Structures are given as C-alpha cells and as structure tokens.
Amino acid sequence: MKNKQRVARHGRLSRWVAAAAIGLMALVIGAPSAMAQGNEKVDGQTYVIGTDTTFAPFEFRQNGELTGIDMDILQKIADDQGFKVEVRSLGFNAALAALSSNQVDGVIAGMSITDERKEIYDFSEPYFESGVQMAVAKNNDDIKAYEDLNGKTVVAKTGSEGETYAKSIAKKYGFTVKSLDQSATMYESVKAGSAVAVFDDYPVLAYGIAQGNGLKTVTDKVPGGSYGFAVNKGKNTALLAAFNDGLAEMKANGEYQEILDKYLSDPSASTPGNFFDLAAKSFPALMTGLWHTLLVTAISFAIAMVLGLVFGFMKLSGNIVLRGIATTFVNIFRGTPLLLWAFMFYFGLPQLTGWEISVWTAGVLTLSLNAGAYVAEIVRGGIQSVDPGQLEASRSLGLGYGKSMQKVVVPQAFKMMTPSLINQLIISLKDSSLLLAIGFGELLYQGQQIYAANFRVTETLIIVGVIYFIAIMALTKLANYADRRFNK
Amino acid sequence: MSAVTEQSSQLKIQVKDLHKSFGSNNVLKGIDLDIREGEVVCVIGPSGSGKSTLLRCLNKLEDITSGQVIVDGFDVTDPKVDINEVRRHVGMVFQHFNLFPHMTVAENIMLAPVELKKMDKAQARTRALELLERVGLKDKANARPASLSGGQKQRVAIARALAMAPGIMLFDEATSALDPEMVGEVLQVIKELADSGMTLVLVTHEMGFAREVGDRVIFMADGVVCEQGEPEQLFGNPQQERTRDFLSKVL
Numbered sequence: 045m046k047n048k049q050r051v052a053r054h055g056r057l058s059r060w061v062a063a064a065a066i067g068l069m070a071l072v073i074g075a076p077s078a079m080a081q082g083n084e085k086v087d088g089q090t091y092v093i094g095t096d097t098t099f100a101p102f103e104f105r106q107n108g109e110l111t112g113i114d115m116d117i118l119q120k121i122a123d124d125q126g127f128k129v130e131v132r133s134l135g136f137n138a139a140l141a142a143l144s145s146n147q148v149d150g151v152i153a154g155m156s157i158t159d160e161r162k163e164i165y166d167f168s169e170p171y172f173e174s175g176v177q178m179a180v181a182k183n184n185d186d187i188k189a190y191e192d193l194n195g196k197t198v199v200a201k202t203g204s205e206g207e208t209y210a211k212s213i214a215k216k217y218g219f220t221v222k223s224l225d226q227s228a229t230m231y232e233s234v235k236a237g238s239a240v241a242v243f244d245d246y247p248v249l250a251y252g253i254a255q256g257n258g259l260k261t262v263t264d265k266v267p268g269g270s271y272g273f274a275v276n277k278g279k280n281t282a283l284l285a286a287f288n289d290g291l292a293e294m295k296a297n298g299e300y301q302e303i304l305d306k307y308l309s310d311p312s313a314s315t316p317g318n319f320f321d322l323a324a325k326s327f328p329a330l331m332t333g334l335w336h337t338l339l340v341t342a343i344s345f346a347i348a349m350v351l352g353l354v355f356g357f358m359k360l361s362g363n364i365v366l367r368g369i370a371t372t373f374v375n376i377f378r379g380t381p382l383l384l385w386a387f388m389f390y391f392g393l394p395q396l397t398g399w400e401i402s403v404w405t406a407g408v409l410t411l412s413l414n415a416g417a418y419v420a421e422i423v424r425g426g427i428q429s430v431d432p433g434q435l436e437a438s439r440s441l442g443l444g445y446g447k448s449m450q451k452v453v454v455p456q457a458f459k460m461m462t463p464s465l466i467n468q469l470i471i472s473l474k475d476s477s478l479l480l481a482i483g484f485g486e487l488l489y490q491g492q493q494i495y496a497a498n499f500r501v502t503e504t505l506i507i508v509g510v511i512y513f514i515a516i517m518a519l520t521k522l523a524n525y526a527d528r529r530f531n532k
Numbered sequence: 533m534s535a536v537t538e539q540s541s542q543l544k545i546q547v548k549d550l551h552k553s554f555g556s557n558n559v560l561k562g563i564d565l566d567i568r569e570g571e572v573v574c575v576i577g578p579s580g581s582g583k584s585t586l587l588r589c590l591n592k593l594e595d596i597t598s599g600q601v602i603v604d605g606f607d608v609t610d611p612k613v614d615i616n617e618v619r620r621h622v623g624m625v626f627q628h629f630n631l632f633p634h635m636t637v638a639e640n641i642m643l644a645p646v647e648l649k650k651m652d653k654a655q656a657r658t659r660a661l662e663l664l665e666r667v668g669l670k671d672k673a674n675a676r677p678a679s680l681s682g683g684q685k686q687r688v689a690i691a692r693a694l695a696m697a698p699g700i701m702l703f704d705e706a707t708s709a710l711d712p713e714m715v716g717e718v719l720q721v722i723k724e725l726a727d728s729g730m731t732l733v734l735v736t737h738e739m740g741f742a743r744e745v746g747d748r749v750i751f752m753a754d755g756v757v758c759e760q761g762e763p764e765q766l767f768g769n770p771q772q773e774r775t776r777d778f779l780s781k782v783l
C-alpha cells in the first residue's frame with residue numbers, strides 16, 4: 045500500500061485516474077469544505093489542506109499528532125500570513141483526488157513537481173530539493189564511494205528514484221541491485237550485512253539516520269525532484285501567493301533551515317530515546333493492534349466452532365454426499381495457505397462478485413474457514429475417540445441418536461477435544477498476524493507502522509513479540525482454567 | 533404396534549428364522565426361539581458362536597439381515613417400528629458396564645426417565661434412589677462411576693437398565709469383566725430379578741449360576757441353537773456331541 049503511493053509520487057498520476065477517483069472521493073470525504081474562492085486577502089481565512097497518511101519525515105504521526113517537515117512549513121507560513129489551516133490526512137492519491145474535486149483547497153504531501161501534474165494543478169515555488177543518496181552501516185569503513193561496491197549487493201526501494209539511479213550505475217561499478225518494499229526493511233538488511241549499502245531518497249534516509257537507524261551516508265546526494273505545494277488549476281491564487289511569500293520569508297530568516305535541521309540533522313545532535321521510551325510511545329497503537337488481534341480471533345474462532353461441529357458431524361455421517369462435502373471442505377482449507385485465502389477474499393472476491401468486502405469481513409472469512417477445517421477434524425477425532433459402548437448404552441435405554449449424541453457422546457468428546465481446541469485457538473491467534481498482508485490493523489501490522497516511521501525494527505519487533513507472548517500465555521491459562529472448571 | 537396373535541400374547545420374545553451376517557460372515561444361521569413371560573433363559577456356547585449377536589438383535593443394536601423378531605408385542609423387524617419405544621421395554625446390561633463417566637451414579641439412572649419425559653427430575657431422583665437401594669448402593673448416588681469397583685459399577689448399570697421399568701432384561705456376560713470376589717454380588721442382584729418374575733435372557737459363562745436360576749438353557753454353536761432344555765437335563769444329560777464336548781471343557 046505504502047509502496048503504491050511512493051510509486052505514484054515519483055511516477056505520473058494520469059489524468060483519467062484522478063478523474064475517476066474524484067467521484068469516489070466525493071463519497072468518501074462527504075460534505076464539501078468551506079471554500080475561499082478568488083479572495084485576494086487570505087488574512088483570517090481557514091483553508092482545508094490535504095496530505096498523506098505517513099511519509100516520514102514529511103508527514104507522520106507522533107503520539108497521534110500529525111507532524112513532519114510539510115506540517116511545520118505549512119503551519120509557519122499560515123502563522124506568518126495570518127490564515128488558518130485545517131489538515132486532512134487522506135493518503136497521497138486520495139488527497140490529489142480531493143484537490144481535483146475541490147474538496148480541499150490545497151495539497152502538501154512531499155509531492156514532486158512534474159510536467160504532468162503541472163497541467164492539472166498550480167504549484168508553489170519548490171520548498172524542498174530531493175535527491176538520492178547512498179548509505180552504509182555506521183561501523184562500515186570499507187565502502188566510501190561507488191567504486192568500493194564492486195561485486196557487492198545493494199538494496200533500493202521498488203519503483204523509487206533510488207532504484208532507478210542505482211540500476212543506472214550498477215553495471216559501471218559492478219554491483220547488484222536488490223529491490224525491497226519498505227525503507228525499514230532495507231535498512232535492516234544493510235545492518236544485518238545481507239546488502240552493503242542502500243540507495244534511498246535523501247530526506248527519508250536522513251530522517252532514518254536522525255532516528256538512529258544505525259546507518260551513515262557516504263556519498264553526496266544526486267539531485268532529483270523538487271517538492272511543491274499544489275492548488276487546483278486557476279483556483280486559490282491568493283493562497284498560493286501567500287504560500288510563496290511565506291516560504292521566501294522563512295528561507296530569509298532561517299526558520300526554514302531550522303525545520304529541516306529538526307528532522308534531518310545528524311544523529312549525534314539528537315540521540316534516539318531508549319527502549320523504554322519507545323515501548324511507552326508505541327504502547328497505545330500496539331494496544332489497538334492487540335485488541336483487533338483478539339477480536340478478529342474471537343469472532344473467527346466462534347464461527348470456526350460452528351463450522352467445525354457441522355462439518356465434523358458430517359464427516360461421521362453415513363450419508364456419502366454429506367461426508368463428501370465435509371471432506372472436500374476440510375481438504376480445501378487444510379491444503380491451501382491461509383494467506384492465499386486472505387488475498388482471495390480481499391482482492392479476488394470483490395472483482396468476481398462486485399461486492400464490497402471490508403478488511404474485517406475478509407479477515408474473519410479467512411481465519412474462520414481455515415480454523416473451521418481444523419476444528420472439524422478435531423471434532424471428528426474427538427467423537428470417534430468416545431467408546432462406541434457409550435452410544436450403545438444410551439441407545440439401548442431408548443434415547444434417540446440426536447439425544448444420545450447431545451447428552452452422552454458430545455460431552456465426553458468435548459472433554460477430549462479441549463486441549464486440541466485450545467491449541468487451535470492459539471494457532472488462529474498467531475495466524476491472524478498474516479492478515480497484515482491485506483492491511484488489517486492487527487498487532488504486527490501496528491508494529492510495522494511504527495518501525496516504518498522510526499526505523500527501530502528490532503526493538504519494535506521485540507516489543508510486539510513480548511505482547512504476543514503475554515497475550516497467548518494469558519489465553520492459555522484462561523483456557524486451561526475454563527477446562528478444569530467445566531470439564532471436571 | 534404390530535399385529536400379535538392370541539396364542540403368542542404370553543410370549544415375551546419370538547424369534548423366527550433369524551439370520552445375521554457381517555458382510556460375507558454369516559454369524560446367525562436361522563435361529564428360532566420363543567421366550568415366555570417370566571422365563572429366565574441362559575445362553576451358553578463357545579466364543580464366536582453368535583451369543584452376543586443374537587442378544588443384540590433382540591433390541592436391534594444390530595441390523596437384522598432376515599427373519600422376524602417380535603419383542604413385547606413389537607415387530608422389531610418392521611421398518612416402521614419406533615425402535616426407541618421398543619428399547620424402553622427392554623433393558624440391557626453390558627459386559628463392560630458402559631456407565632456414563634461424566635455423570636454421577638444417580639444421573640446415570642435418571643437420564644432416560646428425564647430425557648424421555650417420563651418423569652420430572654425430582655421423581656426420577658426418587659426412583660433412582662429406590663433402584664440403588666435395591667442393588668445395595670444407595671450411598672453411592674452422588675459418586676462418579678470412576679470411583680466404584682467393578683461389581684458396584686455393574687450393579688449401577690443394572691439399576692440404570694431398570695429405570696424405564698422394562699418387562700425384559702438382556703445380560704451380555706454381565707460378570708465376565710469382574711474380579712472373582714465381585715461376581716457374587718452381581719449374580720445376587722440378577723437372581724433377585726429372576727425371582728421377581730421378570731423375563732431375563734442371560735448370555736453367561738457361569739454354568740453353576742445358569743443351572744441355579746435358569747428355567748431353560750440354550751447351547752449355541754456356529755450360529756445355530758444346537759441344543760436347549762431345562763438346566764438339569766442339558767447339563768446332566770446332553771444329547772448332542774458338540775454340547776458334551778463344550779461342557780467337558782468348561783465344567
């Protein structure tokens with residue numbers, strides 16, 4: 045998802061995509077904002093500005109507040125020029141679509157000024173010169189220039205300017221380029237030594253280093269695109285003029301440089317917080333993630349129990365059709381990866397059927413059908429493990445098959461099934477982390493979001509791991525307690 | 533339920549040309565048997581001769597291949613018969629007790645009367661305690677089956693089978709799984725049932741007991757009734773070679 049935005053940022057957002065998105069955005073964003081049309085004076089006005097969700101260091105959330113270079117520059121200019129801003133964090137493509145449909149007055153989102161975009165929007169003077177830079181591990185003194193890369197592997201982000209540049213010089217210097225999806229994982233692979241260097245956007249890299257990602261830059265930046273503030277073509281000229289005036293002023297009085305230094309300064313100037321600060325800061329987001337993990341597991345497992353009972357009994361049925369249906373169900377969902385079904389339900393099913401499927405629906409479907417197949421086998425095994433003499437004794441008393449199952453066989457089977465069911469519950473809880481692949485906001489996904497902003501991958505993963513461990517231990521204890529309580 | 537003729541009305545069980553096979557294995561090869569009300573019939577014979585299978589055909593725990601079985605006026609072989617109704621008239625006691633381990637002793641006995649809506653819980657409990665008293669285990673009402681000895685378990689199983697007040701009781705080697713010192717207490721209970729005038733069919737290896745309580749002894753071999761008669765006659769003066777052969781091994 046993140047990567048898609050990055051590609052669009054550097055590539056071109058073709059006109060028809062924007063036009064198609066307008067209709068959609070009108071639905072998503074709802075009521076149009078207050079517009080300040082053609083007013084020559086911006087003083088006292090309030091402007092609605094769209095931006096990305098996370099593109100550190102330009103905009104990202106810290107303790108829930110949107111912050112970053114874009115946000116600081118915008119706020120400073122607004123203060124200076126006497127207008128107010130209402131920022132909407134929409135996501136890159138959505139922000140542009142909202143601008144095209146006049147739902148927002150302007151967009152500031154680390155956006156490169158391109159010829160294609162200039163045809164649809166009016167841009168301010170560039171407020172940031174981007175570019176590509178190479179970085180290596182902090183303790184690596186062997187790689188000082190491109191010449192030292194001969195025979196080595198470097199990483200770059202799929203679809204980024206860094207990748208294009210690295211590939212353009214790879215042959216000349218004799219190195220290999222490996223493409224990865226996220227800045228954070230690129231930095232980790234350099235630190236771990238699976239690649240010697242990373243080519244990335246200079247501001248992103250500088251911010252990562254400032255956050256203590258353990259790298260250092262060793263080359264000068266190769267000039268790349270310039271970022272600008274955009275308004276719709278021919279609209280909000282006063283706002284655009286005010287932005288340019290304010291920017292010029294900031295650059296003159298040094299406030300502009302102060303903001304850049306704040307986010308891109310050398311790590312020696314700003315030491316990263318310790319582990320416990322990180323834990324404390326990331327706690328609220330991780331608790332939300334844990335809550336989603338527990339909720340999706342609980343809902344899915346409840347459904348899986350129903351599916352498992354139905355299909356488990358069907359597997360024991362004398363009717364060959366019922367048995368065949370149940371066996372097919374079990375084989376399909378045990379014989380295919382969980383992740384495949386997550387993609388299938390979230391991406392495939394909407395295309396096949398035209399239904400809108402939320403990430404929750406897709407997540408619950410995936411987990412419950414997968415767990416349902418395993419529970420069906422547990423149920424079948426549990427029932428078969430009950431001495432057939434029990435059913436015979438009950439039937440010989442004149443109780444019907446259903447009553448005998450309900451009163452005599454199932455209670456005993458359930459007792460034998462309990463450890464396996466607890467086991468399956470825990471597997472489902474852990475499997476729910478796979479749903480991050482479709483953007484479900486569970487615990488590991490939240491962890492990923494956190495290290496995408498602060499680049500402290502290992503520490504964040506340790507915290508996430510500890511939370512999973514504690515949650516699963518607590519769940520196991522609870523389940524065992526319930527087992528002892530009800531299955532005396 | 534099904535038509536029962538005048539002269540057979542005092543017959544509790546009628547078996548006519550009963551055949552039973554498991555796949556290609558013909559286990560019962562044409563059994564004819566009439567059992568009168570209040571009669572105590574002991575079935576003996578070598579292992580694998582089909583004694584258990586015969587017993588289990590009487591309450592249709594096994595599907596009947598061919599022939600007719602009429603129990604307490606119900607044609608068990610009629611596909612339309614309500615087999616659960618028939619089984620309420622026929623109690624069964626198994627070699628391995630088959631008590632329900634997740635219930636107390638009293639609950640084991642109360643299950644059928646309560647679930648079949650014959651009694652409410654309080655009545656069923658009173659009845660269960662009466663039955664337990666009858667088998668000498670009133671103090672075990674709230675115990676779990678796992679805490680009982682083999683003999684006690686089997687006495688509870690008998691009480692459970694009596695809960696629906698059946699007219700017929702079937703026993704399949706009720707004492708075979710017991711330690712010798714516990715056999716007596718179970719036989720004592722069975723003897724009291726016999727004395728009370730209930731119709732009993734007992735598959736047993738206890739020849740002495742068969743001789744003592746049986747009105748009739750049936751010797752089965754190879755899926756047929758090889759010989760039958762009063763205990764004194766069958767044990768004292770067996771007519772068939774196979775019977776003599778069998779008795780010489782077990783007595």
Ligand SMILES: Nc1ncnc2c1ncn2[C@@H]1O[C@H](COP(=O)(O)OP(=O)(O)OP(=O)(O)O)[C@@H](O)[C@H]1O
Nearest residue numbers: 554557559577578579580581582583584585586705
């Ligand atoms: N459910 C079954 N499926 C297949 N064959 C069976 C089944 N039950 C019994 N048999 C077969 O039927 C035959 C008679 O078994 P049955 O249990 O009636 O003998 P029995 O006279 O009770 O012997 P025992 O004294 O050992 O209990 C045996 O050959 C046995 O293998």
Ligand SMILES: [Mg+2]
Nearest residue numbers: 583584585705
């Ligand atoms: Mg037997």
